[in-house]
Amino acid sequence: MIRDTWLFFGYEMRALMRNPVWPLLGLMQPVLYLLLFAPLFAGQAFNGDMGKALDVFAPGMLVMTALFSSFTAGYGTIMELKSGVLERLAVSPASRPSILLGRMLRDTVMLLVQSAVFLVLGFVLGMRIGVVALLLMLLLMVATGLMAAGAAYGLALATKDENAMGSIMQFVMLPLMLLSGALLPMAYGPAWLEKVAWFTPFYHPTEAGRALFAGDFGDFNVLLGFVIMLGLAALTISWSVRGLRRLAG
Numbered sequence: 001m002i003r004d005t006w007l008f009f010g011y012e013m014r015a016l017m018r019n020p021v022w023p024l025l026g027l028m029q030p031v032l033y034l035l036l037f038a039p040l041f042a043g044q045a046f047n048g049d050m051g052k053a054l055d056v057f058a059p060g061m062l063v064m065t066a067l068f069s070s071f072t073a074g075y076g077t078i079m080e081l082k083s084g085v086l087e088r089l090a091v092s093p094a095s096r097p098s099i100l101l102g103r104m105l106r107d108t109v110m111l112l113v114q115s116a117v118f119l120v121l122g123f124v125l126g127m128r129i130g131v132v133a134l135l136l137m138l139l140l141m142v143a144t145g146l147m148a149a150g151a152a153y154g155l156a157l158a159t160k161d162e163n164a165m166g167s168i169m170q171f172v173m174l175p176l177m178l179l180s181g182a183l184l185p186m187a188y189g190p191a192w193l194e195k196v197a198w199f200t201p202f203y204h205p206t207e208a209g210r211a212l213f214a215g216d217f218g219d220f221n222v223l224l225g226f227v228i229m230l231g232l233a234a235l236t237i238s239w240s241v242r243g244l245r246r247l248a249g
Helices: 002-018 021-045 050-071 073-083 085-090 096-125 131-159 162-180 191-198 203-213 220-248
Strands: none
Touching: 002 096, 021 050, 021 096, 050 073, 050 096, 050 131, 050 162, 050 203, 073 085, 073 096, 073 131, 073 162, 096 131, 096 220, 131 162, 131 203, 131 220, 162 191, 162 203, 203 220
16 A cells, blocks of 8 residues: 555656646635734734734644645545546555545645745744744644545545535635634633634644644643544545545445
């Protein structure tokens, strides 16, 4: 399976290099928030101190990057379903999990490149984070990205339709993103809203990221964020692999 995964990863990376539009589009939204919304946030809550504001704002944008960058991968899968490419791969002698794992490795590389661009821009604007905290934040993003990619591929294989997938994602993602606290910490709102947010999945990596940026490695949110994202990643990847196996009959 390792050999097949590596082969599919190489194939997907070559295809990505021929059409690098999706990585750029996935990075555009967080960068625009960083450039246009973060200064407003700094002026409102931190007396214009961009460095302190980015310690709170940047983790949410990194989580948003991991989610939106990985979720868009499902649309390409639907195109391959309609063209018959994925069905031919699914019935080939190759390991079926490798077909999806190769794509997820590509998504992870793309996410790390996007994160590097975002972080460089953040450092220029005054963001500061320690090396250990930065590495842990990137690992948390990888776990979040794998969870989102698994959900995207599973949903694509279940719906087999771009419109249906887009409608479901819009219906589910908007409230979850608002409750994640990516734009504004939920602690700024009423207590009941923060309690509701605690039971949503994206709230936890956002809070874990903020604890890491603050250098508070012992914060329980850090452990909780990793546990929840890794657990959900295992579930969504299993779901997408089962969907591919059903496709192959």
